[in-house]
Amino acid sequence: MEKEIKEFDLSELAIKADLADYSPVRGCMVIKPYGYAIWEAIQAELNKRFKKCGHENAYFPLFIPESFLKKEAEHVEGFAPECAVVTHAGGKKLEEPLIVRPTSETIIYHMFGKWIRSWRDLPMSVNQWANVVRWEMRTRMFLRTTEFLWQEGHTAHVDEEDADKEANKMLLVYEEFMKNVLALEPIIGQKPDSERFAGAKKTYSLEVLLRDGKILQAGTSHYLGDGFAKAFEIEYQTPDNKLKYAHLTSWGVSTRLIGALILGHKDDIGIIFPPKAAPIQVIIIPIFKKDEEKELVLSESEKIQEELEEKLNLRVKIDKRENLSPGFKFNEWELKGVPVRIHIGPRDVQNNVIEIARRDTKEKIKNSPRESMSEFIKGLLEEIQDNLYKSHKKYIGENIREASSIDEMNSILDEHGGFVKIYWEGDDEDEKKLKDLTKATLRVRKFEEFPEFIEKEGKCVLTEKASKNLYFAGRAY
Amino acid sequence: MEKEIKEFDLSELAIKADLADYSPVRGCMVIKPYGYAIWEAIQAELNKRFKKCGHENAYFPLFIPESFLKKEAEHVEGFAPECAVVTHAGGKKLEEPLIVRPTSETIIYHMFGKWIRSWRDLPMSVNQWANVVRWEMRTRMFLRTTEFLWQEGHTAHVDEEDADKEANKMLLVYEEFMKNVLALEPIIGQKPDSERFAGAKKTYSLEVLLRDGKILQAGTSHYLGDGFAKAFEIEYQTPDNKLKYAHLTSWGVSTRLIGALILGHKDDIGIIFPPKAAPIQVIIIPIFKKDEEKELVLSESEKIQEELEEKLNLRVKIDKRENLSPGFKFNEWELKGVPVRIHIGPRDVQNNVIEIARRDTKEKIKNSPRESMSEFIKGLLEEIQDNLYKSHKKYIGENIREASSIDEMNSILDEHGGFVKIYWEGDDEDEKKLKDLTKATLRVRKFEEFPEFIEKEGKCVLTEKASKNLYFAGRAY
Numbered sequence: 030m031e032k033e034i035k036e037f038d039l040s041e042l043a044i045k046a047d048l049a050d051y052s053p054v055r056g057c058m059v060i061k062p063y064g065y066a067i068w069e070a071i072q073a074e075l076n077k078r079f080k081k082c083g084h085e086n087a088y089f090p091l092f093i094p095e096s097f098l099k100k101e102a103e104h105v106e107g108f109a110p111e112c113a114v115v116t117h118a119g120g121k122k123l124e125e126p127l128i129v130r131p132t133s134e135t136i137i138y139h140m141f142g143k144w145i146r147s148w149r150d151l152p153m154s155v156n157q158w159a160n161v162v163r164w165e166m167r168t169r170m171f172l173r174t175t176e177f178l179w180q181e182g183h184t185a186h187v188d189e190e191d192a193d194k195e196a197n198k199m200l201l202v203y204e205e206f207m208k209n210v211l212a213l214e215p216i217i218g219q220k221p222d223s224e225r226f227a228g229a230k231k232t233y234s235l236e237v238l239l240r241d242g243k244i245l246q247a248g249t250s251h252y253l254g255d256g257f258a259k260a261f262e263i264e265y266q267t268p269d270n271k272l273k274y275a276h277l278t279s280w281g282v283s284t285r286l287i288g289a290l291i292l293g294h295k296d297d298i299g300i301i302f303p304p305k306a307a308p309i310q311v312i313i314i315p316i317f318k319k320d321e322e323k324e325l326v327l328s329e330s331e332k333i334q335e336e337l338e339e340k341l342n343l344r345v346k347i348d349k350r351e352n353l354s355p356g357f358k359f360n361e362w363e364l365k366g367v368p369v370r371i372h373i374g375p376r377d378v379q380n381n382v383i384e385i386a387r388r389d390t391k392e393k394i395k396n397s398p399r400e401s402m403s404e405f406i407k408g409l410l411e412e413i414q415d416n417l418y419k420s421h422k423k424y425i426g427e428n429i430r431e432a433s434s435i436d437e438m439n440s441i442l443d444e445h446g447g448f449v450k451i452y453w454e455g456d457d458e459d460e461k462k463l464k465d466l467t468k469a470t471l472r473v474r475k476f477e478e479f480p481e482f483i484e485k486e487g488k489c490v491l492t493e494k495a496s497k498n499l500y501f502a503g504r505a506y
Numbered sequence: 507m508e509k510e511i512k513e514f515d516l517s518e519l520a521i522k523a524d525l526a527d528y529s530p531v532r533g534c535m536v537i538k539p540y541g542y543a544i545w546e547a548i549q550a551e552l553n554k555r556f557k558k559c560g561h562e563n564a565y566f567p568l569f570i571p572e573s574f575l576k577k578e579a580e581h582v583e584g585f586a587p588e589c590a591v592v593t594h595a596g597g598k599k600l601e602e603p604l605i606v607r608p609t610s611e612t613i614i615y616h617m618f619g620k621w622i623r624s625w626r627d628l629p630m631s632v633n634q635w636a637n638v639v640r641w642e643m644r645t646r647m648f649l650r651t652t653e654f655l656w657q658e659g660h661t662a663h664v665d666e667e668d669a670d671k672e673a674n675k676m677l678l679v680y681e682e683f684m685k686n687v688l689a690l691e692p693i694i695g696q697k698p699d700s701e702r703f704a705g706a707k708k709t710y711s712l713e714v715l716l717r718d719g720k721i722l723q724a725g726t727s728h729y730l731g732d733g734f735a736k737a738f739e740i741e742y743q744t745p746d747n748k749l750k751y752a753h754l755t756s757w758g759v760s761t762r763l764i765g766a767l768i769l770g771h772k773d774d775i776g777i778i779f780p781p782k783a784a785p786i787q788v789i790i791i792p793i794f795k796k797d798e799e800k801e802l803v804l805s806e807s808e809k810i811q812e813e814l815e816e817k818l819n820l821r822v823k824i825d826k827r828e829n830l831s832p833g834f835k836f837n838e839w840e841l842k843g844v845p846v847r848i849h850i851g852p853r854d855v856q857n858n859v860i861e862i863a864r865r866d867t868k869e870k871i872k873n874s875p876r877e878s879m880s881e882f883i884k885g886l887l888e889e890i891q892d893n894l895y896k897s898h899k900k901y902i903g904e905n906i907r908e909a910s911s912i913d914e915m916n917s918i919l920d921e922h923g924g925f926v927k928i929y930w931e932g933d934d935e936d937e938k939k940l941k942d943l944t945k946a947t948l949r950v951r952k953f954e955e956f957p958e959f960i961e962k963e964g965k966c967v968l969t970e971k972a973s974k975n976l977y978f979a980g981r982a983y
Contacts, residue, residue, distance in 0.1 A: 050617065050620070050621075052566070052567045052613070052617070053571060053574070053613070053616055054567040054569045054570070054571060054604065054613075057567035057568075057569065058567075059564070059565070059566050059567070059617055060564055060565040060566075061564055062562035062563060062564045062632065064564075065562075065563050065564050065565055066562070066563070068565075069563065085539035085542075085543070086539060086542050086543070086546065087536070087537055087538055087539045087541075087542050088536070088537040088542055088545075088655065089529070089536050089537075090529050090531040090534035090535075090536070090653055091534075091606075091637055091639065091653050092531045092534065092590075092639075092653070093531070094530060094531060097530070109597075110596065110597050111596060112595065112596075113569075113592045113594075113595040113596075113604075114592060114593065114594040114595065115590045115591060115592050115593075115606065116591065116592075116593045116594060117590075117591040117593060117603075118589065118590040118591065118641045119587065119588060119589075119590075119641030119643075120586075120587050120641075126594075127531065127590070129568075129592065129606070136529070136530070136531075139530055140527065140529070140536055143527070144527075149829075155539065159637075160568055160636075160637065162568065162569075164595045164596030164597075166596075176567055176568050176569070178565065352626075
C-alpha cells in the first residue's frame, strides 16, 4: 500500500510522463502522443472483441436536439445539469437549442426506431467511438474531464431476458479485457439503485482498486428495459404479428481507463505499463562516447528496432537524443513506464550481446545473446504482462476486508483503503448518511457473493436491520 | 461520361447501399456500419503513411474559447460565420462563449506555444482524428455536412523553406494514398489566392473528377507562414541564441473522401469500391434449396471465410439471410459495390469449385478450383484495384480540355463537364464574374504545368490580358 500518493499526483505524473497536458479550456485536457497511443492500443484490443460479438462501429451526430433528451424522464433528470448547450450557429440563434452529447442513447434510439420493424431486425447493435461532454464541477486529468473519449455500445432485443443477458455478456467482455490487456483485476457486480445510469433498470459495473487505496468505476453495462423504446417508439412485429417494444442495453468504457492503468500499477518511481497497453513496448537506448562509436551503435539499434517491429509486431522506439546522458534516459523511461529497455554500447555490438532492463522488477539482464533476442523479448513481455496482473490480483486480494459497523469501516478505510464488505439494508437517505460518516459509497453487489448472501444473513452496517445484501463499499474517485 | 447522375443521387445511393442515413439534426448524417468501415480502412492506411513521416496522433479539446479564434484576423473572418457556439453549460451562462471546433489551428498552436522553446524542439508535429462542425448553408451527404470526421495534421518548422517543403510533402502523401488506396487520379496544385484557407499563405489541393463531370476538392495542405506563430507566440531560440517565430503547416482529409470514392467509381447499377477501401472485400453467397443442402453449403462458406480472413487478412462476410433469393442478393451486393462475390451451391461443394463474380467488369468465373482460391482471389483483388485506378486515370485524361474564351468554356462544360485548362489574369471580382458566367471556378494551378506556363503565354479567358497563369477550372461540388 502506498498511501502517500496524493489526489493530485495523477496529473503531475501524467504531465511528467508526457502523457497529457492542461488545456486552456475549463476541465479539458490535451492527450499527447504518448498518452493517445494507449487509447489506440485499447481501441484495437476492444474492437477485436466487439467484432467477435458481432458489434460493428458506426457514427452518430455530436448534437442532440434538446427535445430528444427530454423524452425519457429519468434520463433528462440525470443529464440536464451537466449539459453544454449550443444556442447559436451560423451567426443566428437556433430555434431549438442543441445539446453536445453527454451520451447518445436518445439520438441512437431515435434511429433504432426508424430501422427496427420486425423481429427479424433483432438483435440490432452498434458501437460508437466518440467524444462526449459532461460539465463536471471537479475535474481530474484522465479520471474526470469535461470532454472525454469513449466507446458506447447500444443493442436492441426482443425481450428482457435477451437484453439482460447481453448487458451481462458485455460486462464479462470488459472484465476479460481488463484482466488480459490492462493487467487489472476488477470487482464486477451490480450497482445499488441510487447509482443506476439515468434511465436504466440495472447497471453493472467494473470497479478497480488503485494503488492509493481508492476505487475507480472503470466501466459500466446497462440493461435499460423498454423505457427508451417507449419514448422513441422502437416497436417490432413479432412472428405472430403482434407489436412489442424492444428491450435495450448500453455499455461503455472511456479514457478513464488510462487513469486506471496508471494508478493501478504505479510504484514509487513512476508508471509501469503492462506490455499489451503500453504506448512504447521496448525502448532502445544507444550508448556511445566517441563519434566513431556512434554510427556502429545507432546502426545496430536500428537493426534491433526493425527486427522487433517485423518479427513481433511491437511498438519500439530508439532514444536518439544526444544532449542527455544514458543515466538520465534510464530514469526517464522508468518514470514513463516502458516495460522493457534495451541498452546497447559499442562493446555489446562487438560481443554480439545486449543489456535488457525490465521495468516491473527492475532486474537487469547483462550480456543477453543478440541472436535469440526476439524470442527472449517475446517471452519477457508475456512474463511482465502476467506478473503485473498477478501483482494487482494479489493486491486486491489483500485489500478486501469485512466490517460490521461504521467505526470498523472507518478504521479499515483510514488504515488500508481498499474494499470493505458490508451488509446493507438502507434507503437513499441512509446511503447519504453512510457517505457523510465514512466518505465511502456502496460500489457493487458482487456476483460471486450471491451464494454467500443467500446462505448467510447479517446486520446492516448503518441501520442495523437484518440484511441479505452483501455489498463492496469503499472510497472512490 | 454519365451526365444523367443528378446532384441528389449520392444521398439516394448512400441510403440504398446502407452506408448512411439522414439524422434528425440539421445537416448531420448518421454513418452506418457499412459506411463507417470505409472510414476505418482510410484511417488505417493513412496512419501507416503518417507514421512513416514521423507524425503521431494526439487529441485536443472540442471547444475553442472565442477569444482564441479572434487572435488571427484572417482566420476568424473565414470561420466566424460558420461557427456553432456553446453559450450555456452546467446550467449556467458561460463567461466566455466556446466555439465547437471548425478546425483546430488556434487551440493546437496555443499548445505549440507552450511546448516549443528551442530549435531542438523543431520540427514538431501532431495529427488528430476528430469531428469538426461548420454551419454550412447547403449540406449534402458525405460531401458537405454540418459535422464531419477528419484528420488534421499540424507541424511547426524553423523557417519558410522547411515548412513549405512539408506542406508539399503531405500533398504528395495524400496523392499517393488516393492513387493506390482509393484508385483515384487527383489533379494536384496550388489554389488561387481567393480560395486559400483562412490564415494560410499557400493552399495546395487535390481535386478529383467525379463520374458526373463535376469536381470535388478532396484534400488540402497549407503553408501557414508565421502569422499563427505570431498570434500564439510560438517562438524558438536559434542555435545562436536569437528568438524566431516558427513557420507552420496544416493538412487534412475528411469523410468527404467517401463521397469521392462513391462518385469517382460508380456505374449505372451502383457503387464500385476499390478493394483496399472496400468495407467488405469479398461477399460469400451460399445457395441452397433443400434443408439437407443448407448445412453443407453454410459450413463450406464458413471455411472459405476463415481461409480468406486468415491467409489474406481480408474483410469477408457471408450473406446468410434466408428470406431472399440469390438473384436479389447478387443485385444488392452489386449496388453496394463489393469488389468480389463468391457464389457457392451444393454441386460446387461436391466438385470442389466455386463461382466468382467481379464487380468492376461484371465477369463471372465459373468452376474456379477451390484449392487455389486464396491465391486466385489475392491476384483478382489486385487486378480490380489496378483496373479501377486505370479506368479513373483514363477518364480524367479524356476530360481535360483547353479553352480560350468564356463561350468555349461553357460549351465544353455543358457538353462534357470535367476540367478546362485556361489562362487567367484577373482579380477577385473577375473570379466572381467567371463563376456567374460559367458556374465554374478556378480549381488549381497544376505543378506539372509550370514549365508550360513559363515557356508559353496565353490570354486570360475573361479579361483577355496576357497571362502566364495556367489554371485548371471546372464546375465543382
